[in-house]
Amino acid sequence: MNTPHPNHSTPSRLKKWVRKNGTGLLFISPWLIGFLCFTIGPFFSSIYLSFNAYDLIHPPKWVGGANYSTLLHDDPLFWSSLGITVKYAIVSVPLGIVAGVGLALLLNTKVKGQTIFRTIFYLPSIVPAVANAVVFSWILNPEIGLVNGILRLFGVEGPAWLSDTKWALWSLIFMSVWSVGGSMVIYLAGLQDIPVHLYEAATLDGASAYQRLRKVTLPLLTPVIFFNLVMGIIGSFQYFTEAFVMTKGGPEGSTSFYALYLFQRAWQYLDMGYACAMAWLVFVIVMAITGIVFQSQKRWVHFGH
Amino acid sequence: MALAFIALAAWILVPSSKVEARYPGRIRVTFWHAFGGEWQPIYEGMVDRFNKSQTKYEVVPVSIPDDALSMKFLLSAAGGETPDLLLNWEPVLGMWSAKGLIRPYDEIMTPEEKKKFLAQTYPIVKANAMVNGKIMAMIDGLDFWAVYYRLDHLKEIGLDKDHLPKTMEELIEVGHKLDKFDDQHHLRRIGFLPQGILKFSAAFGGKFNRDGHVVIDTPENRRAMEFLSQASKRYGYDTITRFTSSLQADAGPNMPLIAGNYSIMFDGEWRVKQVAQYKPDLPYIVAPLPAPMNGKPNTSNTAPNYLMIPTAARQPQGAWEFAKFCTGFMYPEEGGRNMGDMGWIPNDPLIAHSKSYQAYLKKYPQFKVFVDLMTSPNLGMFPQGPLEKYINDELEKADEMVTRGTAKPDEALAVVAKHVSAEKLRLRKLGQPIGEEGN
Numbered sequence: 008m009n010t011p012h013p014n015h016s017t018p019s020r021l022k023k024w025v026r027k028n029g030t031g032l033l034f035i036s037p038w039l040i041g042f043l044c045f046t047i048g049p050f051f052s053s054i055y056l057s058f059n060a061y062d063l064i065h066p067p068k069w070v071g072g073a074n075y076s077t078l079l080h081d082d083p084l085f086w087s088s089l090g091i092t093v094k095y096a097i098v099s100v101p102l103g104i105v106a107g108v109g110l111a112l113l114l115n116t117k118v119k120g121q122t123i124f125r126t127i128f129y130l131p132s133i134v135p136a137v138a139n140a141v142v143f144s145w146i147l148n149p150e151i152g153l154v155n156g157i158l159r160l161f162g163v164e165g166p167a168w169l170s171d172t173k174w175a176l177w178s179l180i181f182m183s184v185w186s187v188g189g190s191m192v193i194y195l196a197g198l199q200d201i202p203v204h205l206y207e208a209a210t211l212d213g214a215s216a217y218q219r220l221r222k223v224t225l226p227l228l229t230p231v232i233f234f235n236l237v238m239g240i241i242g243s244f245q246y247f248t249e250a251f252v253m254t255k256g257g258p259e260g261s262t263s264f265y266a267l268y269l270f271q272r273a274w275q276y277l278d279m280g281y282a283c284a285m286a287w288l289v290f291v292i293v294m295a296i297t298g299i300v301f302q303s304q305k306r307w308v309h310f311g312h
Numbered sequence: 313m314a315l316a317f318i319a320l321a322a323w324i325l326v327p328s329s330k331v332e333a334r335y336p337g338r339i340r341v342t343f344w345h346a347f348g349g350e351w352q353p354i355y356e357g358m359v360d361r362f363n364k365s366q367t368k369y370e371v372v373p374v375s376i377p378d379d380a381l382s383m384k385f386l387l388s389a390a391g392g393e394t395p396d397l398l399l400n401w402e403p404v405l406g407m408w409s410a411k412g413l414i415r416p417y418d419e420i421m422t423p424e425e426k427k428k429f430l431a432q433t434y435p436i437v438k439a440n441a442m443v444n445g446k447i448m449a450m451i452d453g454l455d456f457w458a459v460y461y462r463l464d465h466l467k468e469i470g471l472d473k474d475h476l477p478k479t480m481e482e483l484i485e486v487g488h489k490l491d492k493f494d495d496q497h498h499l500r501r502i503g504f505l506p507q508g509i510l511k512f513s514a515a516f517g518g519k520f521n522r523d524g525h526v527v528i529d530t531p532e533n534r535r536a537m538e539f540l541s542q543a544s545k546r547y548g549y550d551t552i553t554r555f556t557s558s559l560q561a562d563a564g565p566n567m568p569l570i571a572g573n574y575s576i577m578f579d580g581e582w583r584v585k586q587v588a589q590y591k592p593d594l595p596y597i598v599a600p601l602p603a604p605m606n607g608k609p610n611t612s613n614t615a616p617n618y619l620m621i622p623t624a625a626r627q628p629q630g631a632w633e634f635a636k637f638c639t640g641f642m643y644p645e646e647g648g649r650n651m652g653d654m655g656w657i658p659n660d661p662l663i664a665h666s667k668s669y670q671a672y673l674k675k676y677p678q679f680k681v682f683v684d685l686m687t688s689p690n691l692g693m694f695p696q697g698p699l700e701k702y703i704n705d706e707l708e709k710a711d712e713m714v715t716r717g718t719a720k721p722d723e724a725l726a727v728v729a730k731h732v733s734a735e736k737l738r739l740r741k742l743g744q745p746i747g748e749e750g751n
Contacts, residue, residue: 062411148558151557151558257712
């Protein structure tokens with residue numbers, strides 16, 4: 008009599024699932040709705056389009072793997088733009104992590120006006136990227152820019168930062184530190200999650216400040232570092248706005264980032280199928296790198312279990 | 313699926329056509345252009361005059377930033393909701409024609425109008441407006457370049473308006489006498505600096521279009537590139553970069569000619585009105601670019617503003633009526649006034665000789681140099697055809713390499729030619745249009 012009907016278990020499981028995840032889903036619902044309405048369709052369509060010659064106006068024309076084979080075998084700009092982007096990622100992501108953690112550590116100390124400092128360091132990260140780029144174009148101006156003005160006080164004639172092939176990419180890399188405030192806030196939250204009794208125990212055991220940092224703070228901050236590392240890698244492969252506004256890929260292609268080249272192919276030469284293939288190749292690359300990072304986390308990320 | 317999303321994106325991103333209509337009951341003609349700042353009220357003033365002259369149509373202008381105009385138009389075309397008329401100065405005519413994004417005016421003009429257009433329009437205007445024998449755009453302002461001399465600077469070295477350099481080589485030498493450095497040896501004034509293969513190739517007899525094909529690596533273009541390379545080398549790339557980055561503004565009261573950053577500039581016709589507006593007493597004179605040794609006189613490249621009717625336009629006839637009005641075709645007096653307001657050169661002699669344009673020339677006599685250039689047989693054009701944007705970008709890169717000294721002039725042009733061939737091959741493999749004659 009009391010044996011449950013097999014169909015009864017599904018609604019109850021669903022109810023249980025909704026009860027467990029409902030609040031979370033509700034919180035991310037604006038993103039979910041946006042994703043379902045605007046992203047998921049183009050996301051899957053672009054797979055199909057990457058196997059077509061498509062100019063936005065005419066119906067797509069199937070070309071098989073021609074876009075991919077041209078990219079991999081006959082397009083030197085594809086490789087050079089990928090190389091520039093990888094170089095940017097290799098330097099800017101670790102630099103952002105070091106700067107973010109460093110700032111968070113400083114802003115985690117108990118000093119007067121701490122909240123003001125936190126706000127000041129956070130503010131640049133919410134300034135629109137285009138505004139940042141315009142301001143930095145002036146700051147890095149070789150003749151009337153702030154950076155070279157300061158260098159001149161010390162008798163140093165600074166380079167033409169954005170017009171010199173040797174410096175342009177580095178200028179953009181160093182500029183990326185300016186927007187480190189966003190990750191800094193996450194590190195700060197991570198730091199405040201570290202139980203105080205661990206520091207107390209370490210101090211009682213005679214650990215110096217450096218030892219506490221190495222043995223307590225950094226290991227317990229690794230989940231946050233891991234998160235920012237993954238986001239940083241993804242973000243650097245999408246790097247576009249600053250290069251588009253400040254250098255347009257120049258001088259001599261030294262800042263021709265992958266996303267910039269993709270944009271040029273898509274919107275300036277109306278080569279949408281080719282651009283879709285580029286997008287999918289970089290997606291695969293980013294997924295592979297993220298996969299490797301996820302694999303490596305077992306060795307260095309401490310979840311405090 | 314993709315088209316549905318593009319249509320949705322277009323619907324959201326494309327400027328609303330629900331701009332306030334001043335003349336209810338008339339047929340609305342939506343017109344996108346890229347004039348902003350000080351030019352917008354002047355240009356849209358002309359739209360107002362058209363609307364007042366009409367009983368049938370009302371043109372509704374929408375100003376869109378020039379760097380976003382093409383993209384917004386492409387989105388609108390993908391969604392099937394285009395404006396009725398579009399003004400764009402990017403090199404897109406060949407590509408958009410090949411893709412069927414815009415319709416030929418031949419389909420809209422009456423046979424008489426077409427006959428008249430072909431008979432009376434200046435040849436260089438026609439050449440810029442036509443693709444494969446079809447009139448794909450009306451030209452609303454064709455830019456020319458000539459040499460602006462600061463007479464007060466020339467006086468410093470004993471020259472005046474009657475003793476201007478007679479060759480380009482002489483012009484370079486005069487320019488160097490006018491260079492000024494400060495105590496730290498920073499360049500503070502450039503006498504004359506020629507830059508840009510597209511602007512200067514015509515003076516060396518160079519061309520980028522021949523018999524329906526794009527040509528790049530020709531002896532004349534190589535010679536032009538070599539000349540530009542030598543001129544830049546005398547300063548050094550770093551010096552030029554530092555100098556140009558210190559300039560305050562390209563337009564307005566601090567524009568380089570007024571600020572005295574350059575003593576001699578090769579610049580466009582629009583500067584005449586700007587100087588009159590911001591510094592009417594500036595002592596200067598305009599003259600055609602002197603020919604180099606064995607080169608051509610009265611040369612300039614030409615850069616058009618294209619008035620194009622999208623294929624999906626709902627009111628092509630209204631768009632054509634307005635295009636005639638603003639370019640002055642069939643309306644020479646109105647055209648003369650419009651050209652004068654914008655500081656442009658008329659498309660045909662009827663407009664040039666109109667009372668309104670003659671009054672303009674009387675007020676701005678310096679402008680006559682540009683009007684006279686219009687009939688020169690030695691004018692140049694940007695590379696034409698579906699790959700025009702790609703080729704322009706490649707030529708800019710070549711300019712940069714040569715100016716920096718990272719490539720020799722002939723190497724740089726050979727690289728462009730090689731890249732263009734590779735691009736054609738790639739597009740051919742993908743079945744994309746590369747021009748009816750294979751260019």
